[in-house]
Amino acid sequence: MSVTKAAEKKASSNRRSAELLDLYERMVLIREAERMCGVLFAEGEIPGFIHLSDGQEAVSVGVMASMTAEDTISSTHRGHGHALAKGLALDSFFKELMGKVDGACKGRGGSMHVADLSVGMLGANGIVGGGVAIAVGSGLAHKLRGGDAIAASFFGDGALAEGVFHESLNIASLMQIPVLFACENNGWSEFSPTSTQIVFSLEDLAAAHKIDYRRVDGSDLEEVSAVASEIIDAMRRDRRPRVLECITVRARGHFEGDAQRYRGAGPAPVDPLAKTRLLLEEAGASAGDLDQLSERARTQVAAAIEAARRSDEPTLQSAAEEVYAQGVKP
Numbered sequence: 001m002s003v004t005k006a007a008e009k010k011a012s013s014n015r016r017s018a019e020l021l022d023l024y025e026r027m028v029l030i031r032e033a034e035r036m037c038g039v040l041f042a043e044g045e046i047p048g049f050i051h052l053s054d055g056q057e058a059v060s061v062g063v064m065a066s067m068t069a070e071d072t073i074s075s076t077h078r079g080h081g082h083a084l085a086k087g088l089a090l091d092s093f094f095k096e097l098m099g100k101v102d103g104a105c106k107g108r109g110g111s112m113h114v115a116d117l118s119v120g121m122l123g124a125n126g127i128v129g130g131g132v133a134i135a136v137g138s139g140l141a142h143k144l145r146g147g148d149a150i151a152a153s154f155f156g157d158g159a160l161a162e163g164v165f166h167e168s169l170n171i172a173s174l175m176q177i178p179v180l181f182a183c184e185n186n187g188w189s190e191f192s193p194t195s196t197q198i199v200f201s202l203e204d205l206a207a208a209h210k211i212d213y214r215r216v217d218g219s220d221l222e223e224v225s226a227v228a229s230e231i232i233d234a235m236r237r238d239r240r241p242r243v244l245e246c247i248t249v250r251a252r253g254h255f256e257g258d259a260q261r262y263r264g265a266g267p268a269p270v271d272p273l274a275k276t277r278l279l280l281e282e283a284g285a286s287a288g289d290l291d292q293l294s295e296r297a298r299t300q301v302a303a304a305i306e307a308a309r310r311s312d313e314p315t316l317q318s319a320a321e322e323v324y325a326q327g328v329k330p
């Protein structure tokens with residue numbers, strides 16, 4: 001190998017390691033934010049229900065590595081990772097989950113309906129499949145406006161049984177809408193295995209709707225980000241929909257507090273964070289530097305929680321505010 005070729009190869013491998021480190025840091029931040037969500041929920045500081053996405057971080061971070069602020073996403077009840085990966089600020093996130101006036105939705109959305117249009121996060125969604133059609137609508141808007149922005153819908157395998165999902169695939173294919181259907185297949189729909197719920201494969205369904213389909217190992221950050229980048233680049237050019245099935249794990253219960261009595265002892269799930277950390281260490285990152293990165297995440301999350309604690313709750317008198325869009329009469 002020539003000296004120039006060797007130098008190019010080294011530079012490209014350094015670039016890859018720097019990108020991987022950046023994505024790893026985002027995953028660590030999501031894991032830490034969710035760990036603290038669990039603590040705050042148990043202590044009664046987060047009202048309602050929360051559903052954590054431990055084990056699924058490589059999907060949100062890997063796919064969104066190729067998205068910009070102009071691109072839009074819709075999410076699910078398990079949407080913390082999606083919101084943070086899309087760029088929702090930590091402060092806004094914790095204030096929203098803790099029901100405070102300075103939250104992303106002024107404390108009205110909470111965990112299951114957090115949204116921030118300024119970063120293209122169209123909302124988490126308590127309705128299974130509810131976000132899918134929203135992303136299709138947003139993708140249509142991108143197409144009509146011109147440019148190369150795309151929309152993505154993150155949904156679980158449970159959404160495959162919903163009518164709206166089938167309608168959404170059909171219309172996206174019929175009208176050639178640049179929407180990425182990103183399925184996080186963790187094998188569970190609440191307390192039931194997917195195999196007891198669905199009779200078709202997502203691959204067959206995509207083929208029936210004439211939409212290109214790819215499957216990735218959702219615990220493998222490098223694979224998710226490489227395949228997503230390829231797909232999204234193609235979508236920016238050809239303005240067509242795509243289906244990406246990410247095989248992933250739900251490391252925790254369906255919701256926080258779920259005793260998981262329905263769950264048998266299976267093989268230990270692969271942790272995408274541990275897997276990526278190993279890769280980084282093999283590429284030369286020191287354990288000390290990686291520990292420091294985790295420490296930084298803990299400090300950032302702790303500061304955001306403290307800021308949320310200092311923020312006020314909405315007043316009772318303001319309960320009816322923000323119900324209607326500005327300028328729209330009831």
Ligand SMILES: Cc1ncc(C[n+]2csc(CCOP(=O)(O)OP(=O)(O)O)c2C)c(N)n1
Pocket residue numbers: 076077078126127128129155156157158159186188189190250254
């Ligand atoms: C339309 C609708 N039906 C049923 C429910 C109750 N429900 C909440 S979560 C869930 C399962 C979701 O499974 P999946 O989409 O695979 O996501 P996961 O929880 O595995 O991330 C169900 C059936 C709901 N919220 N909305």
